Amino acid sequence: MLHRILYFSPAGTTARIAGWIDRDLRERGRRSELINLATCDSAGLQAFDWSNCCLWLGSPVYCDHAIPLVEHQLSQLPVVVQGFSVPFVTWGGVTSGLALPELATRLKKQGFKPLAAAKFLAEHSSTWKVSEPFYRGYPGRRERSLVQQLVNRVCERLDCESNGELNLEKLNYLPKRMREASAGKTLALVKSAMPPLVADSNRCTACGFCVQHCPVQCITLDPYPVIGSTCIRCMQCVRHCPEEAFSFSAETVYERIMVMAEESDEKKESQIYI
Numbered sequence: 304m305l306h307r308i309l310y311f312s313p314a315g316t317t318a319r320i321a322g323w324i325d326r327d328l329r330e331r332g333r334r335s336e337l338i339n340l341a342t343c344d345s346a347g348l349q350a351f352d353w354s355n356c357c358l359w360l361g362s363p364v365y366c367d368h369a370i371p372l373v374e375h376q377l378s379q380l381p382v383v384v385q386g387f388s389v390p391f392v393t394w395g396g397v398t399s400g401l402a403l404p405e406l407a408t409r410l411k412k413q414g415f416k417p418l419a420a421a422k423f424l425a426e427h428s429s430t431w432k433v434s435e436p437f438y439r440g441y442p443g444r445r446e447r448s449l450v451q452q453l454v455n456r457v458c459e460r461l462d463c464e465s466n467g468e469l470n471l472e473k474l475n476y477l478p479k480r481m482r483e484a485s486a487g488k489t490l491a492l493v494k495s496a497m498p499p500l501v502a503d504s505n506r507c508t509a510c511g512f513c514v515q516h517c518p519v520q521c522i523t524l525d526p527y528p529v530i531g532s533t534c535i536r537c538m539q540c541v542r543h544c545p546e547e548a549f550s551f552s553a554e555t556v557y558e559r560i561m562v563m564a565e566e567s568d569e570k571k572e573s574q575i576y577i
C-alpha cells in the first residue's frame with residue numbers, strides 16, 4: 304500500500320506535520336509520497352493511481368473550516384472502491400471548528416475510509432508580527448510524539464485483517480453552540496468584512512516577492528500588486544514584502560484573535576482520534 308500525503312500550508316506548520324508523517328512512515332518501511340497542493344492541480348491529482356492507497360490529507364483551519372482549495376481538490380479526486388484516509392488539521396488555538404469532521408465525511412464519501420484523524424495546535428499564522436505570536440513554538444514536542452503515535456496506530460490498523468474504521472461521532476467534539484456558530488461562518492464571509500489588501504505605491508517597488516509567496520497564485524503585477532478574488536487572506540504577501548508596502552494592523556488582529564480564543568470552549572490541545 305502507498306501512503307500519499309497531500310497538504311496545503313501557506314505558513315509552513317501543516318507542511319512540518321506532513322513531513323513528520325512521511326518520515327515516520329518511511330522509518331516503518333512503508334511507501335510514502337508527499338504532495339504539496341499549492342503546486343499540484345486537479346488534473347495532476349487525477350492522473351495518480353488512487354487504488355490501494357492511504358490518503359493523508361492536511362489543511363490549516365481557516366475561519367472554522369478546512370481551506371476551500373483543499374475541499375475543492377478533494378472533491379475532484381476519483382471515487383475509489385477501497386481506499387483509506389487520515390485527515391489532519393493544524394489550528395491556531397482559536398477553534399478547529401468543523402474542519403476535521405467535514406474533511407472526514409468528504410473523504411468517506413469519495414471511498415477513502417477514515418482510519419484516524421488528528422488536530423494539531425500550531426502558531427496562529429496571523430500573529431507573526433507581534434512580539435509573542437499566538438501559540439508560538441507549536442507544533443512542538445507533544446505534537447511530534449502524537450504524530451508518531453498516529454502513524455503507529457494507522458499502520459497497526461492497516462496490518463490488521465479487518466482494518467477497522469474511525470467512528471465519525473468521535474469528531475463531534477465541539478459543544479452544540481460552537482458547532483452551530485462554526486456552521487454559519489465561512490472564509491468568504493469573514494473576507495467580505497475585511498478591508499481590501501492594497502500595496503502602497505509609494506513603498507512598493509514591484510519586486511514580485513508577493514507574487515512568489517502567494518500559495519494560491521492570485522497576485523498579478525500591474526505594475527503594482529493586484530490581489531485576485533481567490534485570495535485566502537493567508538497574508539504571506541504581507542509577511543514577505545521587503546518594503547512593508549501592505550498595511551496590516553498586527554495588534555488589532557492579535558487582540559481579535561485573543562477574544563475569539565477566550566470565547567471558544569474548545570480545549571486548547573492537540574488530539575488524535577482513532
Ligand SMILES: Cc1cc2nc3c(=O)[nH]c(=O)nc-3n(C[C@H](O)[C@H](O)[C@H](O)COP(=O)(O)O)c2cc1C
Pocket residue numbers: 311312313314315316317318363364365366367368393394395396397398399400424425426427428429535536537538
Ligand atoms: C485567514 C486565517 C484564518 C484562520 N482561522 C483560524 C480559525 O478559525 N481557528 C484557529 O484556531 N486558527 C485559525 N487560523 C490559524 C491557522 O489555522 C494556523 O496558524 C495554521 O497552523 C496555519 O497553517 P500553515 O502554517 O500550514 O499555513 C487562521 C489563520 C488565517 C491566516
